[in-house]
Amino acid sequence: MKKGRKRLALVLVSTIVLVAFAAPPVEKYFEIAKSLDIFSTLFKEVNAYYVDEVDPKKLIDQGINGMLENLDPYTVYISEDESESFSIQTTGSYAGIGALIGIVNNKTVVTHPYLGFPAYRAGVKVGDEFVSVDGQNMRGKP
Secondary structure: OHHHHHHHHHHHHHHHHHHHHHOOHHHHHHHHHHHHHHHHHHHHHHHHHOOOOOOHHHHHHHHHHHHHHOOOOOOOOOOHHHHHHHHHHHHOOOOOOOEEEEEEOOEEEEEEEOOOOHHHHOOOOOOOEOOEEOOEEOOOOO
């Protein structure tokens, strides 16, 4: 069933791309709006009535990736979840403290300081708790 969903998303997105790029500029915007409306309607129907449970985020991501596969190998979609990692890789700049943070027993704690990063250099250790940041209580906050 997964292959069927992926193929459906790929066909739908490919059709939208082809229709959008084949039309003259004035008609292009109408075709884009029409195609997005079709996509939205189809997505709602699949989400509501498909025989198996559908993960909406995964289905949309597959549709986006299917659409971009028709362009070139350098045009890719970077999801919000991947954007920080991508930014670090491409710019070399890191905006965090250099530690993996987690919630343990409703406390915000360091679960892993990264070697050579600011938290490590400052002596932060696994299990250290964030009590407050800029005067705000951190208990239970991610």
